[in-house]
Amino acid sequence: MRDGRYVVVIVDDHALFSQGLALLLESRAGDTFVVAGATTAGEDAVALVGREAADIAIVDLALPPLGGVETIRRITAAYPRTRVLALSGTEDLGLATAALRAGAAGFLGKSADPEVLVAPLLTIAAGVRVVHPDLLDALLAAGDRAGDGLLERLDERELQLWALLARGLETSEIAKPMLVSERTAKRMIASLLHKLGAANRVEAAALAGRYGLLDEQPHRGR
Secondary structure (H helix, E strand, C coil), X not given: CECCEEEEEEECCCHHHHHHHHHHHHHHHCCCEEEEXXXXXXXXXXXXXXXXXXXXXXXXXXXXXCCHHHHHHHHHHHCCCCEEEEEECCCCHHHHHHHHHCCCCEEEECCCCHHHHHXXXXXXXXXXXXXXXXXXXXXXXXXXXXXXCCHHHCCHHHHHHHHHHHCCCCHHHHHHHHCCCHHHHHHXXXXXXXXXXXXXXXXXXXXXXXCCCCCCCCCCCC
């Protein structure tokens, strides 16, 4: 922070947009934010963040040639304490997801009223992620569609294994009811996690609750 205010930098290839955004923040929340600098090139973003010790970086995802997602990835890798708000002129769900996975703390469309930007920035500065409600609904809907048919792709043994895994059992405890060795159980668990698209047992357990695997009988087609 600088003089009790959050330091903000803007990375956008449209200089007029950056200037307008800076004026807006200074007029609406000048006692909370100070815009310390801006650049139109993603390649210069990391240096700008470091030079200004920025608390927040606002990054446009349409940044030729580096791209906003890669710019965000570089900023968060070099300065993990800097919070990044991604802005986009499109509602591309893939781009939004990529930005969040790259480390963005929030995602908003440029079509949003600029005057509502102050509240999201305060939220991000407090360490909470921000996603526009419409985008969140779309991402959730896309996740639901991606999960359609998951139960149907698993056989009874895999469903049984998933239910045991979701209960938090150790590998040795899973092996007994599955009537396999501990080594085989490890291979089966790895295979199941791959099929589920889960990074670990915790994610698999969360998915199990969503699909009813923690009930007495799994609900196929749910």
